[in-house]
Structures are given as C-alpha cells and as structure tokens.
Amino acid sequence: MPAPARPDDCIFCKIIEGDLPADIVHADEITVAFRDLNPQAPTHVLVVPRSHYANAAELARHEPTSVAALVSAGSAVAAAEGLDDGYRLVFNTGAGAGQTVFHAHLHVLGGRSLQGHMA
Known part of the structure; x- marks a missing residue:
C-alpha cells in the first residue's frame, strides 16, 4: 500500500523536499535526520521517514520496516554525535503525548545525563 499523500502544510515534508x-x-533512502529547533538536550535530533504518516503507530502499521530504519538511523546519529555515554530514543504518538508535528518522527536526545528526565 503506498504512503498517503503529503499534506501541503507538513513542515517535515517540506524539510524532506528541501523546501524549508x-x-x-x-x-x-528511507530517513532524514535534522537538528530540532527547540532542543531539549545538548544533542536533539529528529529522525523522520520520507513517507508521511501522522505518527509512529500508523507508520508501524503500514511500513514496519521504516520504524526499524528510524531506529537504525537514530543509532547512527548518536554514534556520529559522540553520544558514547548513552542517549534516548523517543516517539511521541498523539497530542496527549506531546506530539506537535503530525508526521511520524523519532527524537534522539543526549549530551547530558537523562536519568530521571522524561523527554
């Protein structure tokens, strides 16, 4: 099943396309990772699939291999950023969980102790 059409107002789709x-x-081929404009840690990178799904649950339902690709890309980002002491990978799914951009994405957080801190 092909990914749904990209909404005209999706900021992450615009970044993927090079319009922003x-x-x-x-x-x-599957992911794009970029620095968050409102970082919650010294390293805060968003990893997004090139296909548009509103959240991680929809992505997992329609493209489960893309979820694995996001995690793999997140790991590569963490290694490239030197997050040897550890890092956090976070999916926020739905407004009640803090999701504000409704294009599935993974947060890579690190660069300081995250013990006791939720993203």
Whole structure:
C-alpha cells in the first residue's frame, strides 16, 4: 500500500523536499535526520521517514520496516554525535503525548545525563 499523500502544510515534508532549510545530519533512502529547533538536550535530533504518516503507530502499521530504519538511523546519529555515554530514543504518538508535528518522527536526545528526565 503506498504512503498517503503529503499534506501541503507538513513542515517535515517540506524539510524532506528541501523546501524549508534544516541542519540535516543524516539522510538515506528511507530517513532524514535534522537538528530540532527547540532542543531539549545538548544533542536533539529528529529522525523522520520520507513517507508521511501522522505518527509512529500508523507508520508501524503500514511500513514496519521504516520504524526499524528510524531506529537504525537514530543509532547512527548518536554514534556520529559522540553520544558514547548513552542517549534516548523517543516517539511521541498523539497530542496527549506531546506530539506537535503530525508526521511520524523519532527524537534522539543526549549530551547530558537523562536519568530521571522524561523527554
């Protein structure tokens, strides 16, 4: 089943297409990773699938291999950023969980102790 059409107002789709600038730190056939504009840790990178699904649950339902690709890209970003002491990978799914952009995405957080802190 093909991915749904990209909404015209999706900021992440615009970044993927190159229509909006972003500090891209990783890209491959399935994912694009860029620095968050409102970082919650010294390293805060968003990893998004090139296909548009509103959240991680929809992505997992329709493209489960893309979820694995997001996690793999997140791991590559963490290694490239030198997060040897550890990092956090976070999916926020739905407004009640803090999701504000409704294009599935994974947060890579690190660069300081995250013990006792929720993203």
